[in-house]
Amino acid sequence: GDEFAAAIETATKQLVAHWRALAAREVPVTPPCEPGFLRTALPSAPPEQAEGLGEMLADTWNVIVPGLTHWQHPAFLGYYPTNNSPASVLAEFVTAGLGVQGMMWSTSPAATELEQLVTDWLAQALGLPEAFRHSSGRGGGVIQDSASSAVLVAIAAALQRASLGRWRSAGTEGRYRMYCTEHAHSCVPKSSRLAGLGEPQLIATLPGTDRMDPEALGARIDTDRKAGLVPAIVIATVGTTNACAVDPVPDIGRLCRQENVWLHVDAAYAGSAALCPEYRHLNDGIALADSYAVNAHKWMRTGTPCDVLWTADRTALTDAMSITPSYLRNPATDSGRVVDFRDWQVPLGRPMRALKLWYVMRAHGVRGLREAIRHDVRLAAQLARLVTAEPGFHLEAHELGLVVFRRDTDEDTRGLISRLQTDPTLLCTPASVNGRPAVRAAFGSPYADADTVHYVWERIRAHAQGPGKLSAS
Numbered sequence: 012g013d014e015f016a017a018a019i020e021t022a023t024k025q026l027v028a029h030w031r032a033l034a035a036r037e038v039p040v041t042p043p044c045e046p047g048f049l050r051t052a053l054p055s056a057p058p059e060q061a062e063g064l065g066e067m068l069a070d071t072w073n074v075i076v077p078g079l080t081h082w083q084h085p086a087f088l089g090y091y092p093t094n095n096s097p098a099s100v101l102a103e104f105v106t107a108g109l110g111v112q113g114m115m116w117s118t119s120p121a122a123t124e125l126e127q128l129v130t131d132w133l134a135q136a137l138g139l140p141e142a143f144r145h146s147s148g149r150g151g152g153v154i155q156d157s158a159s160s161a162v163l164v165a166i167a168a169a170l171q172r173a174s175l176g177r178w179r180s181a182g183t184e185g186r187y188r189m190y191c192t193e194h195a196h197s198c199v200p201k202s203s204r205l206a207g208l209g210e211p212q213l214i215a216t217l218p219g220t221d222r223m224d225p226e227a228l229g230a231r232i233d234t235d236r237k238a239g240l241v242p243a244i245v246i247a248t249v250g251t252t253n254a255c256a257v258d259p260v261p262d263i264g265r266l267c268r269q270e271n272v273w274l275h276v277d278a279a280y281a282g283s284a285a286l287c288p289e290y291r292h293l294n295d296g297i298a299l300a301d302s303y304a305v306n307a308h309k310w311m312r313t314g315t316p317c318d319v320l321w322t323a324d325r326t327a328l329t330d331a332m333s334i335t336p337s338y339l340r341n342p343a344t345d346s347g348r349v350v351d352f353r354d355w356q357v358p359l360g361r362p363m364r365a366l367k368l369w370y371v372m373r374a375h376g377v378r379g380l381r382e383a384i385r386h387d388v389r390l391a392a393q394l395a396r397l398v399t400a401e402p403g404f405h406l407e408a409h410e411l412g413l414v415v416f417r418r419d420t421d422e423d424t425r426g427l428i429s430r431l432q433t434d435p436t437l438l439c440t441p442a443s444v445n446g447r448p449a450v451r452a453a454f455g456s457p458y459a460d461a462d463t464v465h466y467v468w469e470r471i472r473a474h475a476q477g478p479g480k481l482s483a484s
């Protein structure tokens with residue numbers, strides 16, 4: 012008990028100091044590591060004798076932390092953010108200490124009921140349709156580990172509905188079709204393969220955009236039906252990974268309703284922006300969706316993993332996933348009066364992830380979460396203005412917290428990307444827009460501010476001038 016309490020106190024102080032160091036940019040974003048570096052720094056065999064918690068903490072800060080890429084660093088502009096907050100960290104600590112497993116209502120009733128409540132709260136905060144709430148009696152939200160899992164689960168529900176349950180015994184038999192564009196996240200083709208559907212059908216985009224062409228989708232569905240195939244699911248994206256493009260969900264949704272095809276909307280990153288009334292248009296058409304997912308762990312100050320998947324049709328989901336061996340039978344399940352989240356996800360067991368969403372929403376208030384989004388959007392706008400004003404740079408995309416740009420020539424852009432990749436003090440990631448290489452910068456660190464934008468921009472400009480043009484700033 013005493014050793015634990017002392018270690019927690021130490022760890023808390025270390026983390027707070029680390030957060031301050033990140034905010035002050037006193038540590039690099041990326042570590043100077045060669046593959047295999049950790050093996051040489053740590054013993055190759057496990058300890059025979061027990062070690063003290065203090066020793067582990069010391070090694071964490073001496074050996075592990077210097078080998079990490081700091082996703083909370085203000086100059087971390089790579090990928091999409093995975094942000095965090097003290098409330099989320101506290102909740103994860105308490106959750107770990109409680110150590111419960113909420114696979115079914117009966118295995119920890121409050122874990123399930125809190126998850127039902129907070130996913131309903133979040134649905135309200137985001138302005139999602141009533142049908143997505145548990146309180147509707149037909150739909151509801153569930154916390155998944157990732158947007159990737161949300162897609163896989165949506166495919167299972169779609170197959171259940173399209174096959175009237177036949178796929179459960181017969182498999183997919185090469186009959187069912189899934190549709191998306193080439194701009195859907197890589198988790199979409201991955202889930203398609205895992206679900207036994209093979210590669211998804213890639214639908215053309217509207218001219219000059221990365222947005223799905225609903226007419227092309229309609230034509231493909233038609234052709235597939237005539238060939239005796241069963242169109243089962245469309246994945247539309249609200250905020251693509253490359254350039255934050257938004258598929259025309261209202262048109263896609265109408266078509267899916269007409270054709271009785273499941274529509275899953277992947278809003279992993281951009282969905283959080285709907286907390287703000289000025290970005291509510293991102294929800295346009297989702298009343299026509301069968302399922303919708305947003306990653307609270309991307310842009311809602313909640314530590315990873317915390318994807319929230321909502322469905323308007325929980326029966327398809329649970330009919331697809333439910334299997335009840337004798338060892339899982341219990342009176343609450345038999346009563347039909349409870350939700351068992353094991354039937355809403357791939358794994359059986361599940362940690363109590365709702366606590367962190369609950370703490371985060373209470374610690375920030377919806378207003379605080381909105382302000383965080385607006386802050387990042389302002390930083391992106393500041394960078395976009397600098398890019399636009401700079402000769403030799405071209406702004407390719409600027410949506411929400413994301414800025415995508417390139418140089419005059421692809422060769423110059425590639426040179427910039429490779430020099431940025433060797434600079435440990437900031438992180439941008441590469442993109443491809445209209446077939447041309449580009450640089451992506453996405454804001455989301457809780458510590459980024461206007462000064463960060465100037466700092467990052469000066470380094471990008473210096474790298475753009477060529478190798479060795481960086482002053483020791």
Ligand code: PLP
Pocket residue numbers: 090091156157158159160196198248250251252277278279280306318
């Ligand atoms: N969908 C989109 C649009 C994304 O941008 C991402 C990740 O950036 C994902 C899905 C995958 O998210 P996850 O890591 O939660 O599976």
